[in-house]
Amino acid sequence: MTMMMHESRGNPAIEAEAPVPRFSPAEARLAHARGSAVFVDLRMTREMERTGIIPGAFPCPHGLMDLWIDPGSPSNDTAIANEKVFVFCCSNGLHSSQAARSARQIGLRQAACLEGGMDAWLASGGGIAALDQLQVH
Numbered sequence: 699m700t701m702m703m704h705e706s707r708g709n710p711a712i713e714a715e716a717p718v719p720r721f722s723p724a725e726a727r728l729a730h731a732r733g734s735a736v737f738v739d740l741r742m743t744r745e746m747e748r749t750g751i752i753p754g755a756f757p758c759p760h761g762l763m764d765l766w767i768d769p770g771s772p773s774n775d776t777a778i779a780n781e782k783v784f785v786f787c788c789s790n791g792l793h794s795s796q797a798a799r800s801a802r803q804i805g806l807r808q809a810a811c812l813e814g815g816m817d818a819w820l821a822s823g824g825g826i827a828a829l830d831q832l833q834v835h
Contacts, residue, residue: 719750719810721785723822726812730754731825735783738763740797741816743829745789749816750826752787757829760788763797769803784799787819 702815727834729735730752737755739746746757758766763772784806794811801809812819820826 709781718795718802718804719783720813721810722790722813723818723824726785726819727824729783729785729820731776733797735785735810736788737812738784738797740786740788740793740815743831746829749820751829752816752819753825753827755787755827760793760797764800764804767801767806783810785812788815790817793816 721735724736726735730737736778738753739751739757740760740763742759743757751757784798784801786797786801788794788797788811791811791814794815798809798811814821
């Protein structure tokens with residue numbers, strides 16, 4: 699999926715309010731294979747343990763996301779991938795679009811969501827990895 703920049707003339711407030719791009723599971727698998735996206739799993743830790751996560755995904759339960767993304771936070775860890783699209787995923791796609799919108803309002807410019815969430819990822823044959831507890835933020 700190509701990130702579309704809207705006619706905002708560089709205005710971050712307008713960019714943050716633009717519709718959140720959605721990756722279909724097929725588009726997400728392609729971005730994953732190319733290494734052009736950072737996947738952020740917003741589900742609760744127990745759910746990630748039960749079903750696994752997208753290989754290489756950043757496990758960050760939804761309630762901790764703002765601390766991780768806020769540029770003023772000592773926990774900010776987004777600078778290493780600022781050229782990539784951040785694809786947020788939850789169980790079924792409902793929370794991930796809200797999280798992507800929130801991330802854009804905080805300042806993360808390239809934020810999208812996985813359409814249908816992990817349910818759709820798994821149903822489409824997407825790969826899965828075990829959760830490493832040491833990676834949970």
